[in-house]
Amino acid sequence: MSRILFRMWKFPRVSETFMISQFKSAKKAGFKIDLALKGSLRDESSNIELLEEIDSESRIYSEDSLIPYSRIKKLFRATLIILTNIFSAKIFFKLFRNYGVKAFDYLIQFSFFKKFNKHQIIHIQYGTNAKPLDILKKYGLIKNKIIISFHGHDAFFPINNKIFDRDYYKDIFEFADLIIANTPYLKTQLLKIGCPEERIKLLPVGVDTKFFNPTPIERDSETFSMITIGRLSKVKGHVYAIEAVQRLRKKGYNVKLTIIGEGPLRIELQSRIRDSELQDIIHLVGRKNQQEIKSFLMTSDIYISTSMPVRAGRRETQGLANLEAQACGLPIVAFNSGGVKYTLLELVTGFLVDEGDVDALTEKIERLMLNQDLRKKMGLSAVNFVQNHFNQDSLDKEWENIYKSLL
Structure with a gap:
């Protein structure tokens, strides 16, 4: 059986389901999969159970503590490697000539x-996991053969x-x-930092539309819910x-915003919500699994994406959650930031507004709030858009072609 080794920093967090999808794509293509982690298995997540479902024979190998801190131990281990791989000795000496003491690490x-x-x-x-x-x-x-998937922050210096x-x-x-x-x-961005165009393949992260789809669910029709x-x-x-949301509340609208996720700004956001006296309508619910995320999406009216540039001009490169929301029938209002515009059809599945333009953001939300027919029309278009362009089954076939073309 053909085999693929996935190399990453640590086992995917619950929020990094796109990597679990990648494992599934490889398995569907007929490959046995294993994982090599630069970090420690102490960072295991519940996603390991998903890996076992994908391939019960998969193995996870940790590179943690692979390279000794002690120079003497490092030298001893490198010497043994040279002696047991004597036919590669000339290459090893080239490594030492070009990389000095760092070559010890490379040998190990x-x-x-x-x-x-x-x-x-x-x-x-x-x-960042290429070396x-x-x-x-x-x-x-x-x-x-080596494939490397860039995901965003790893392309900005x-x-x-x-x-x-x-x-x-x-x-x-x-x-x-x-x-x-x-x-x-x-x-x-990859071209800007020197990647040859002929080596690049465009392939988006896909959505499991068998799971993310419009499922009827009882919800509060009196409150306009955003997520x-x-x-x-x-x-x-x-x-x-x-x-x-604060502006909509001042206008007298009965609105609610759910924010799913964890991160370093939790305390700052909590303070802002409290200072604005919005605790009853804006809820930071933390990290959620896929089933919980879908339940929140199905009780919401629209999805909001407010990605902004950060250090070195880095922006959101795709935005998988935007697609999952649309797959569930939610129109989207988003800042036109980075790769976000490729995750919706402007004026068909949602609206794009300039980065940081809260006036325009509020106006588009209000427009959808007051026009139920428009929400339904955009929601139906959103489902079709994701099904036609980001359906995981179709992308699995593309991955199969890619993998097998390299054999």
């Missing part, structure tokens, strides 16, 4: 990845305010077999949604 990591030589493909999730696979591929120490070297991706851009971008916006989903961080721009 080589000994880890060598055991995956039967995996025809290594699929890296997030560009040392780019170096090992460059020097011919691994022969696996400084990355995580830690990686400032703009040549960081030089080797992976040259030696990866394929690089995936989820929207034209992200593709443009937004996303990590409580500046890039999601939750403060703008809160301000829009």
